[in-house]
Amino acid sequence: MTKKPDIVTAAILLIGNELLSGRTKDANLNYIARQLVVMGIHLREVRVIADEEGDIVSAVNDLRVRYNYVFTTGGIGPTHDDITSKSIAKAMGRPYVLSKKAKSILQEYYDGLDRELNSARLQMAHIPEGAKLIRNSISQAPGFRIENVIVMAGIPAVMRAMFEDVAGVLKCGTKTHSRSMSVMLGEGDIATPLSDLQQRYACVEIGSYPFNKDRRFGTTLVLRGIQVEQVNSAYEELWDIIMGLGVLPEEETASSDGT
């Protein structure tokens, strides 16, 4: 008997005016997406919003009821525009309080740098009541998780350190298996047999991504699914279809991490 797949879902909320103004290119979405795939967590939606309390509250409340996890990045520093933590406390109806543990982490860090833990920096020790700290091995000011919301920094190196710390407590789901091949055919040349194949494999997601190589059209075909036998069987059929069109497909990847 096949074990019932355990579907764990997530959304990412990237918070920052600098992403919307184009000043900064986001470098966090792709990293988190790849990490989640490896853990069998299905990323369903991403939003990018401004550092505005109303926008943060409504997005967090929209997403946290729909998905198993919501990961946020950005807006947890010491300046006036860092309003993520306070807004999330508000979204969840929790008091925004000083964490003694976070304060002592910051005290030690700034003592070591011979800098003052002033009131601005102390803002980074405030979290929604009941939140658990996430360790920041880079610059110490912690992230936190509260219920199913995981709050991380926007600076990519710091976000990654926080993700590594929190990853261990996340519930993993059934992993997606993926196989892909590249063929030197235009998408329009294979669309019909591909669509027929998709009809026969409801549990395999078949994606088609065109590319250009040496001024010729090619297409990368990606098959993804949680049932490895289904993915493999669809892959064999696809291979035969492509060979039948007189083209030799090139195997790209076979992985159980779904990328």
Next chain:
Amino acid sequence: MTKKPDIVTAAILLIGNELLSGRTKDANLNYIARQLVVMGIHLREVRVIADEEGDIVSAVNDLRVRYNYVFTTGGIGPTHDDITSKSIAKAMGRPYVLSKKAKSILQEYYDGLDRELNSARLQMAHIPEGAKLIRNSISQAPGFRIENVIVMAGIPAVMRAMFEDVAGVLKCGTKTHSRSMSVMLGEGDIATPLSDLQQRYACVEIGSYPFNKDRRFGTTLVLRGIQVEQVNSAYEELWDIIMGLGVLPEEETASSDGT
């Protein structure tokens, strides 16, 4: 008398499973964000969603009533997973119809390549009834706009060609002026005077972005607003604040395009 600013807003909807699985790094958000800023169009929100009809319909309907423009990318090719156009027709309650003009563009293109305009490729000539075509100078299959929704390809080069074509018909808004400086101070060292300055300039958005250079902490301070006098005045005050802390700020940029 000051002219009343004309605020034009937008959202971007990036559509594609490959963005959520981490297989593909999005390259469209930052390009569109920068173009919009130059046109005085305020990007307020971005969403990344899967190639799922229900997700597309609900996101388009959510966003198109809130913002002046919604730009979508992805899912307008010839394969079974290209369901954006049909889903947008559904969202807007319009029939999904063959555009004769789009068909003739494709016919000429595929005739020139000596390839067949088969039924899969003909899918790319279907649009919501009443939509206006957007020219694709790269691979001809057009995008379209319908009401305030602008539908473009996901391949960056094609998306850019489409954006250039459609840009001329968009309503521009009042541009944002921006000035920025870099200072070799940690965010926590300037957070308090920065917050005071923000209090005095409600119409200037003051952003603070930390960086590391030669193992020293620095912060880029960005002032943005539609009233150039306000931005300049806040900038002069900020310059004095930083000098008062014994540090020489470095002027980064002064632009009227808001980036």
